[in-house]
Structure formats: structure tokens, C-alpha cells
Amino acid sequence: MNKKIYKYIIGIIVCLLLSILTEIIGFNFKAITSSDEKFQDVTFSESHNGDETTLKLSTDNRYINKLIIEYQTSKDVNYSLNYSSSGLFNDEKTITFEDIFDDSFNQSVINLDCQPSNAIIVYKQSKTAQLEIKTITIDNSFHFNIVRTISVFLSFILIFSLICFYRNGFKTSKLHLYFAIVCSLLGAIIIISQPSATYFSFDDQIHFQNIIDLFHVGHTTYSIGEYQLIDSNVSNSAGHNSIDSIEEQRAQNELFNSGDSDFSKNVTFAPTYNKIGYLPMAIGYHLARLVNLPFTACFKIGKIFNLLFYVLIMAYAIKTIKIGKRLLSVIALIPANIFLASQYSYDPAVIIGITVFVAHLINLYLDKNTKFDFRIAVIMLASISYACFVKAIYVPFLLLALLIPKERFDSKKQSHLVKIGIIVVAFLLSATFILPTISGTMESDSRGGNTSVSGQLSTVLSNPLDYATLLGNTAISQFSDMTMNNFSNYGYIVNQTTISSTNFLYILLILLLFTFLTDNDENNLIKKQRFAILIANLATILFIWTALYLTFNPIGNNTIKGVQSRYFLPLFFPLLICLQPKNIKNAIKPKTYNAIIITIPAIINLITIITSILAVYSY
């Protein structure tokens, strides 16, 4: 046992040394070996064409690691840097880099790492912006980037872990541990390398504001970082859409950490049940605030708590379920799941709630030795309630508990009483969205335009066939987007080209299909159970489309807007497990099989995170 631990410690130390060497020799190779001056001024000539200004830079084919533009502006100004660069076989290609002169800062840093020629900066001059370009400098000096080093270190740890898993046999009984380690490391890299700001994930500025207010009671003053990132201000926040280097990230962090804002409000402590999905993030964030950590640290710790919560509960589900462990592991490592778990998002709450419930449900369906006892009832009711508190439309899954065989109970009477209780709980959960809809008190989302829940409901009920046709056509036509987007969905993260590259997307899809077809050991769900799970999925899909049609679409709209692919993430596992064929025999050795289903998503996620997040925001 001691030998193993020593080997792991040595492995971690080697990973640390490798990451430091990579940073020093890899990323700073040219800085170390080049004899040119590290800081060089760039002269530029200015020309005007109407309100458009062009700065022609004299780069003289010099190598440029970072281009630093010092400026002053009273308003944000969009600009583009256009240049030519030699690619493979000296093939010249023209590159356009879009950025913003942000009025909160006075420096824009662009990572080029090439020898550009014909470089020009183009922007539209505005009378109100009063933009002045002061200096343009080349920075080829040595930079020890701690964020990049830590991210690379975690990447090496991930690869080292995969090697250790393989050497230890990639046992099926330890799939939950493999998932936990891989997902934690990937999520940690996302959190560390992403700027401490909102507007990267769906509605994260709204979620973040709700988290701030959850434990603030009475007269509360927002810090500068908090005030910048809440829903009403995020579009004008410092660094919004303009952070693309570690230097800019540091400037943003410095601003966000600089103390309290002038904004304060009275908050009454009146949490509604749907805020329960925020608890892990809120606990992490406010605990960090309690010990007076800087805002950016608190911000990241809140995300870490959300990630850890997702990892722990999902690992529990993988460990608990008796069939489809590998299928569940692959689904849990879908890029959208890992990304959302690393953000201010309550979608992971729904995903883990539904998954734990379904895991225990399937065990009860299949395993004659599993009793529906007090402990399992608490876990199942807690998990489905947790998911439905956040989004009640997933309540059809609770009704699947009515099909638990009576042999799982101690007596017929117990079975009947418990199932009556389940019906009542399901009614109460569904009442949270059905009653407000019927009574007309449910609020619509004005982001969808001229919306009205009661008006839309009236339209639907007076034209049921038209609505059914609209629903069917929309659900079918958008089926592939709603499923496939989750394999490449990283919210609003720029540089989506790598993430949505066809190769990666289809590799993951093929892997999921492969696991769906082959991880069918002991899947002895009977037709009645499969059909019931399928109906629960279809009912939830109907609720998702209808809920968004009622709240997010103008009355009588002939399309259904607002539905996002992440709403269907909790349905992946239950839908696939009920449709899984039994006839395909899997002759692949468990070690090889488990290695494939863990390693491929791990590596694909790692590559996309490094190229689309780390390389964009933290170089």
C-alpha cells in the first residue's frame, strides 16, 4: 500500500515539474532564446476614411508574442486587428482579430505569437468615445503565467490519472471514482482559466445575482465585482466581451477586487423553494466572503462548490445503479454537463436529481434483493424534489415510482399507502407550475417579446390541433440540434470552432451510441417499465416545449423560441436506458471497454478546454 502512495506522490511531483518546465521552456522558449529586445515600440501611421480610422503598424516582420496597445477612451470602442501570417509551407493567410478598447481599462493586450505583416488596426471613431491611442508596444519578455501553469499541471495530472487507472485495471466497480477524478480535474481547469465574470454561461448573471441575495439580509452593499456582474449591469461591465489575455484578466480582477460599490439595497430573507438549486454555489460563495477572500476568489469558490456537488452526487449515482454504469459515465462526461457544473447554473441540480432518482428506481425495478425501505425512499423523494423545485416540469418521473413492484415492499398495504403518498407529492410538485398557469398569475418572460402566459394558454386551448402540429413539427425538426448541441455546448465561450468541430462532436456521439448498444449487461427492464420510462420522457419533453411556448413566445407565434438543448440533458440517461437493446453481446474486455469510455471523453474535453478557454482567456 505504501509503495502505491509513494508512486502517486512521485507522479504528482513529476507532473508539477513537467508543468513548470512546459511554462518556462515551452511557452517562453522564444523569450529565452531570442536575442532581440524584449520590449520594442511599434510606430504607426493614422489615416481616416469618414468615421473609420486605420492605424498602419510598422511591425517589419518582427516576431510578436504580445502586442500591447495603450489607449484612453471614455466609451467602449470595437476594433479589429488585421494582419497576414505565414502558415504551413509559407502559405500566407489573413487573420482578423476582433476586440474592444474597454473604457474601464487603458491597455489592450493581444496574444499573437507570430511574425505578422501588413498589420492594421481599424476602428470607428466616435465623438462621444474620445478614443486616443497612446503607444503600441511589442512584448516578447519572459512571462511566468501561474494560471496557465496550474491548468497545465492539472492536465498532466489528468493524463497521469488515466495511466494509473489503466495500470490498476480500469475496474467497473471503480467507474464512479474514475468519473469523479476526471470530471473534477476538467471542471477545475475550466474554473481556473476562465475569467471571474458572468455572461459566459446561460443566464449566469441572473443566477449569480440570486446567489448574492440568497444570504444577504437587510441593508446590503454590493462589492464592485458583484455590482459589475449582476444582470442589470453585466453588458456594460468592465472587460465584458473584451478579455482575451492574462494581463487583461488581471486588470479586470484588480478592478473587481477593489472594494465596495455605491450600490446598496434592502433584501428581505424570503427564499422560495426554487432557490434550492443555488445552495451549493451560494454556500461556497458566501463562506469565502465570510473569511474576506477577494471577490474573484469567492467567485471561483462558488463555482468549485457547484462542481464538487455535481461530481459527488453523480459519482454516487454511477456507484449505485446496477445497470448502465458505463452509459451513465459517458453521459456525465458530455461537454455540456461538465461546463454547466463549472458555472453559476442550476441545471446540474436538475441533472443529478433526476439521475439519482432514476438510478434507484431502476434498481428497484430489476433487483429482487433491493427493498423500497426508508433510506431509499428519503433519497428518492429528496432527489426528485430537489430537481423539481428547480424546474417542476420534470415531475412525470416521480410517477414512475408507482410501477415499483409490490414485492419490494413489506406488505401490500405499505405499497398502497406509499404510492398514494407519491401521487400526492407529485400533485403538489406539479401544482407549483400548473396552478399559476391556469390561474393566469404566472409571469411571462418579456425577453421573448409581446408575451403573455394566460393569453398564450388561451390560444393553445382554443386551437389545440394547430398547437399539436406546431409542437410536433418543431420538436422533430429541432431534435438533432437539441441533442447534438450538448456535445459541443460551452455556453457563450468564444472560439467555438474547436468545440463544435465536426470530428470531436461525432466522436463523442459515436462513443455514446457505442455504449448505448453494448453496455446492456443485465438490462432486463420489462416492456411495461421501458414504456413507462419512455412516456415519462415524452411527457417531460412536451412540458419543456409547452412551458417555453407559454412564457417566452408572443401570442400566436408560429414557432417555439427559447428552448435550449440543456433542458434535455436530464433526459439522456432515462431515455437511452429504456430504449437500450438487449440482443447485442459485448465481448470487449471490461478493462479495455472502461478505458475507452473514460479516456476518450476526458481527452476530447481536455483539448477543447485548453484550446477554447485557456488559450483564449489566460495566455
Next chain:
Amino acid sequence: METIKKHHKAIIAYTIIAFGIFALIAILIVKPSRIILEEAYSFNQKPKLKTIEFPFSQTVNVPDKKLSFLELRFEDDSINQYQYTVTTTYKSTPVFSHVYDNEISNIIRIPIDYSIIEPIEGGVFDIRIDCEGTCKNAKIELYDIDGTPTIKSLYGYQKVDYGLLWYGLFPIAIGLTLLPLTKRGGKHE
């Protein structure tokens, strides 16, 4: 201690039920109210026609943290040909004032600035729309429409929030569902 260990499941179930009953009683006695901001029509209401002349003034109750803005929408774009002023006041303190002149949109969005007011039981805003010049004879018609509305108006009122009863009913339902599982049943029939 032995008794607690032996009956801990029942204790948990009864505690949950007791919490739900306590919450129910508290809500029925205290009758907490919420400020509800509702549309001028609802599913069950019959259509109403309301013709408004300038100046148009309406008092609106706004619940705490419920909205970041109020929105008024007008029937058509004829209002946009004129200059009009929208002001909101809270306890005689003006919190919003804007002059609209030849606006493109027929939607007025009035922000609620919670840094200025202190919403204790919600905010009571007076919204006044004055129209200057030749628009004195113009009208805004507000429709309650059972179907496809073209206009909405917003008004608020205070009512007992019986939805809070859910906080009592839900734990009772959970506790009652768990209760049969705390006893050892007989053999399966």
C-alpha cells in the same frame, strides 16, 4: 437513547409532518400577503374596454425584487407622433422621469431603482403620462382581450398568498409517504 435509535425513522417522519403542520398553522394565522403585479386581464376574465384620455395616471404596487422595470404598451404607433412625459414617483419622490419625443417603440419601459426607494411592503408607484401639444385629444385604449391581446396594462394589488400553504402541505405529504416505511409490515400477501 435506545428508544431514539430504535424509532429514529418514525421520529424523522413525524418531525417532517410536524414541521408541515406548524407551517400551515402559521400561514393561516399570519396570512402573509404578497404584492401581486398582474396583467389587466387573466384567463378567466371577460374582455373589458377602457378608454383613457390624457393625462393618464395609474397607481401601481410593485412587489419587492419582483421586477426590475414596469412596462406600458400602447395600442398603436400614433402615440409616437407626439411628445409625452412619463414620470414615476414614490412617496412624492420622483424616481423616474423621461420625455418621449417621436419614439420608435410603443413600449415604455420604466426602471425601478431600488437604490432610491426602500421597498418594505413593495413599492407604490404613481405613473403619470402627460402628453404635450397637439396630442391632447389623443387616446390610449387599453384592451383586456381573451385571446390575442394587442395591449397590456399593469396594475398591482395586495392579496393573501395562499400559495405559501405549499410550504406546509409538501412536508406533510413527504412525511406521510415515509410513515408506512417506518413500521415493520407483515409478510407480503
